[in-house]
Amino acid sequence: MRGAFVANQLMRLADLISDQGELLLQDAGIEFPARAVSYILLIGEQREISTADIAKLLRQPHQVATQRVELLITSAIVERIADPQDGRRKILRLTPSGIEQFGRLQACLEKAARAFAGLFEEIECDMPAITRRATEALEQRSVLERVRAL
Structure with missing residues (x-):
């Protein structure tokens, strides 16, 4: 059983990491929530990117991506501008405050x-590799398929 x-157990671990991540970000003077870290990283690294592109890269529903982006826009960390190549498309970029926060985030993440790395050594498990392998295995062959094969 x-x-x-x-x-x-995995959800509890993810919640624990997220909760502790919030404290880490606050301690570093970062003003956005932990759940927005991947968004700031993508926008900061790409310089300009659309919400749809973020959703696709993070494999999240567009609605979730839109909600997170709106939070960052309201916080004046991200701004939405018209794409000079395609007037119908909107792109996101960091504001001056967002650029400063991105720098703090990079230092914090290092x-x-x-x-x-110390934690993974302590527990003798490469957690990122294991979770990736488990995800890939279940995407290729679901739990239902595995049970039916018994």
């Missing part, structure tokens, strides 16, 4: 990466 609780 150990496997029956895997999803619950330290967090070292802390997570």
Whole structure:
């Protein structure tokens, strides 16, 4: 029955990491929530990107991406402008405040990466590799298919 609780345990771990990530961001003077980190990274690294492109890259529903982007726009960290190549398309870019926050985020994430490397060594598990492998395996062959094969 150990496997029956895997999803619950993974959700609890994800929530714990997210909650502790919020504290880490606050300590670093970062003014946006942990759930928006991947958005800031994409916008900061790409310089200009659309909400639809973010949703596709993060494999999230467009509605979720739109909600997160609106939060960042309201916080004056991101701005939406018309695409000079295509007037119908809107692109996102960091505001001056967003650029400053992006720099803080990069420094914070460098330290967090070292802390997570220590954690993974402590628990003797390359968690990112394991979660990627599990996701890929379940995408190729679902739990239902695995049960039916028994």
